Amino acid sequence: MTTTQGLDAAGFIAREGSLTRMPAPFAPVVGAARERIARGFGPDRLHSAYLYGSIPRGTARPGVSDLDLLLALHHEPTAADRADADALEAALDTEFAQVDGVGVLLFGTGTLLSELERHDLGWFVACLCTPLFGVDLATRLPRYRPTSLLARETNGDLAVALPGWRERAATATTDAELRALTRAVTRRIVRTGFTLVMPRWGGWTSDLTASAEAFAAYYPEHADRMRLAAATARTPAADRAPAVDRGVLTMLIDDLGPWLAAEYTAVHGEKAPRP
Template sequence: MAETVRRPGLDAQGFIEREGSLARVPDVFRPVVAAARDRLLDLFGSRLHSAYLYGSVPRGTARVARSDLDLLVALRDEPADADRAAVRALGEALDGQFPQIDGVGTLLYGRARLLSEPERYDLGWFVACLCTPLLGDDLAEYLPRYRPDALLARETNGDLALLLPRWRERIAAAEDSERARRPLVRSMSRHLVRTGFTLVMPRWNGWTSDLREMAGVFGAYYPERAAQLRQAAEYGHEPVGDPDVLRSYVDDLGPWLAGEYARVHGVKAPRPDPSG
């Protein structure tokens, strides 16, 4: 029987509360956020529909010289390769200028895609619940409220099986060094922990973005895999450059999690090719 206990992260009606706010940005990161805001305006001008922060900085949990700055940018039209190159260059410039951050990650989409029906329970949910408005017209005003249900679970993380071949390619193409492997361990660890959490999210009936809490929630339902996800949560915070960790992700934990996810929630609906 499904649990009905109200968990943290939900409002009184059982909807996922939006996390993060500009008020929670730690003082040490405020110059970085201000610079990102100004440079996005300079870069895109009237093409910029809106921009958002997400991750540890707007949640107030970022660590100096350890946390990255995460941005989502919505353009009025669909981005081109030149736009993607421009935001990569912007991120590299910010990372070089501000020692308090460890990298910049920027997601770049057109407004129409973010509000499209196929993305309603994936990118739309991400904007409405996990993103903090920084510039422009907040797209959350055009999106529904979301519950931590099986539909949301399937449409957010039900594509792990499709990602695993790409992960293997990235691992094979990476330079043979700890420095090159650490970002892969960090990103893949975080993805696996979040996928493990959303696998059990409807039964737990709540939301959290804390990796350690996510792993703990997962472990209560899958004790035989609990230690693996707890370790992945630690690597999500403090990555290592161990090739054996990456192999275990794509040869063991990842395939098992993809199969169990498909069994419990089904597979994420195919998305149209944005270039088509």
Template sequence: MAGHGRRRGLDALGYIEPEGSLEQIPHVFRPVVAAARDRLSDVFGARMTSAYLYGSIPRGTARVGRSDLDLLLALREEPTEADHKDARALDEGLDKEFPQIDGAGTLLSSRERLLSDLETYDLGWFVSCLCTPLLGEDLAQFLPRYRPDSRLARETNGDIALLLPRWRERIDGAADTDEARRPLVRFMSRHLVRTGFTLVMPRWNGWTSDLKEMAEAFGAYYPERAAQLREAAVLGYEPTGDPAVLRSYVDDLGPWLSEEYARVHGIKAPRP
């Protein structure tokens, strides 16, 4: 099989390497990151134990005017509605002020949840391997090293069946315009490509966050579905607002992925 035995994205011992760093941030995005860092301290202060960047900006692959700023905060307590409101206001302010980014999104979690046993192979892995420390303590020091194995596949994306009903509701609730549907196409395309990739990740034996590479890896094992995932990878970067695409995701590709994922890796441990 193509890709078998590769060590892409892994260290010499076969563990997934952290994929971003502050050094990789393109110069044009550095003022955005500096502003975000200052404002997070001002807004959240002692409520926050850590702040992270993730996504294309710390990977060095962000595109001016096209990429968004992605942040994750670890808070001392479970996030409140007021915390979420503060995060939304911060995101909106950054998006309005910096034309380099196309939106900003801040995820909130408690430190306790990020380090819990239930989240070790989901949010814990996300923090350890996909997030770049920006402020405060780095929780990766309390987490294990991760291999691209079936347990990681199951706990990261083994909940696709639960998501599909919510996705249908979001599609039905969206305004009947390309502009309203485009963010849904972008989000769902990316999610399905990542799910397709983690389905084959243990066999491919590596890690990548590049959607096109993910789709190619998947296609080596599921040639009959390869074209669908390649198309989804393109739409993850350059979304259209085509309603037929969204329907195909929730009526065909999504249900197929959910069944195959459960067959190969099982279903993610239920969350409270």
């Protein structure tokens, strides 16, 4: 049972989503996703499937929110697995107007259960993913508290992302590219800002507004820029002008982002490097 600030009565981060919270308009697309995943991947490849994001949290808006899926495979993903996932994404996105984009993450169970990913992908599955079918990997993972270790391993690599974002921003030639990058950058910056203060705040939230406000309580001098990032992330892409996206991206990539990466390392250390 959840008590306050995303924690259960014992002080562990509570699993945030549930199929019972799913808004009714999204039931058909989730049902189709479940059926097509089972048929398309089969038990030889697929260990379990999960839904995450605003749909299982109950905050999704038809025509605005995306559908986020994670597939845990018995083996590490191959090019053929990725091609099948891409086809699934395209088919669901085209067929269902309720969702504005579909994303399918692929991981092998060996990776998801590894010691290296215990406080990143493992935590993600255990706390942020809602099982669709299969044997829930959360039963093989620990329970988690909002600690500095969790902060470090989830978002302690922001500095690694900045150069790639800067290059993508410089080479974006279409509104679609710019909007996709803005969506990714604003969400990542807000979530990193939140996990920076998460151990002091003493809880967990995926809500972008709440995340920005939690950050603002500890870093008021950067509050306005974090609130702008959260507001941009929440605004449908069609309602934003390209000039707005470029302005926000420049501020985040060249100003707030570098400061946030340095402060994060100073407070929590650097994320363990991945192969």
